[in-house]
Amino acid sequence: MKIAVFPGDGIGPEVTHEAVRVLQALDLPGLTLFEGDVGGIAYRRHGHPLPPETLEMARAADAVLFGAVGDPSCDGLERHLRPEQAILGLRAELGLFANLRPATTFPGLEGMSALRPEIAAAIDLLIVRELNGDVYFGDKGTRTLDDGQRQGWDMMAYAEGEVRRIAHLAFRAAQGRKRRLVSVDKANVLETSQLWRDVVNELAPEYPGVTLEHMYVDNAAMQLVREPGRFDVIVTGNLFGDILSDQASMCVGSIGLLASASLGERETAFGTFGLYEPIHGSAPDIAGQGRANPMATILSAAMMLRHSFGREADAARIESAVARALADGVRGGDLGGEAGTAAIGDAVLERL
């Protein structure tokens, strides 16, 4: 089990350290960890946020555990040298086309949500966002119109193969959960969305156990705060998924608890190759103080065991250890508590 660990900068190394301790405590057969530089630290050591040796390490691994990047001392650099290019570069170079973000309200934390506690309590959903297409990767530019005005433009496009692979992944995810899939688009206005909807409908007969529903993105945004408990799996394109996944994550409360997986098509001896990271950034305001909550990174390691190594039981053990630590009142600063990074790691390890 070869895992490339890229701690990054800011709180990245602190939270990654705790997740690595948890992985090591599980006695996984043949576990080998390699550490590589990304982000601001990589820029300082190698002159680039994603050095070739780091990329090679990722390619040679079965999965990547990523901390966070975003060193503010790099703010003045050109865009291609900024720390954030490390994560964008890894997603593109490794063909990671599916971003999975579970959002679940942990018992006892309903009050942390921006929603009313009884509404937040019902949240247990997974957003599957397409990551390699849409307006982010289409032709784009700024041109001057005949009347002299400047016009910015970005082309939204999806090929049916791109829709098919993300839809298959979402249907399969729904099969392993509550078997309800909502596909989000804007098919009343966009051609891209109409094709998306047609392709998803074409695949539906292959998944007879999954209930499929289509929803316009504006309505989905509304339903996510009105009745988030109605959702199980949501699948959507890159742009809508970017917005809805941030919205959904805040419906459950703290940023220090939310994990993510980015998956591609590459299969290893164990499962699907993927990159796993907390959804938060490098939190420069608390970096180096031992105050960051490592739970999101620990939960990302659990997702890794589930998706890249087929070790559901180990993943569930980690998740239940985190849930029990929270239920016992172990709270990081992001949850208004006092527990530091290492103390939270210890608390999870004890319960493991």
Ligand code: NAI
């Ligand atoms: P951020 O997520 O780093 O921090 C937002 C707020 O949440 C801060 O007050 C921070 O202290 C707090 N916070 C975040 N994670 C926490 C944790 N685990 N425990 C306790 N508190 C936590 O977002 P921000 O400040 O907008 O971005 C900082 C840098 O991170 C920027 O350079 C940004 O580009 C980068 N970034 C990188 C990401 C990545 O590596 N994938 C994702 C998001 C942002």
Ligand code: MG
């Ligand atoms: Mg975002």
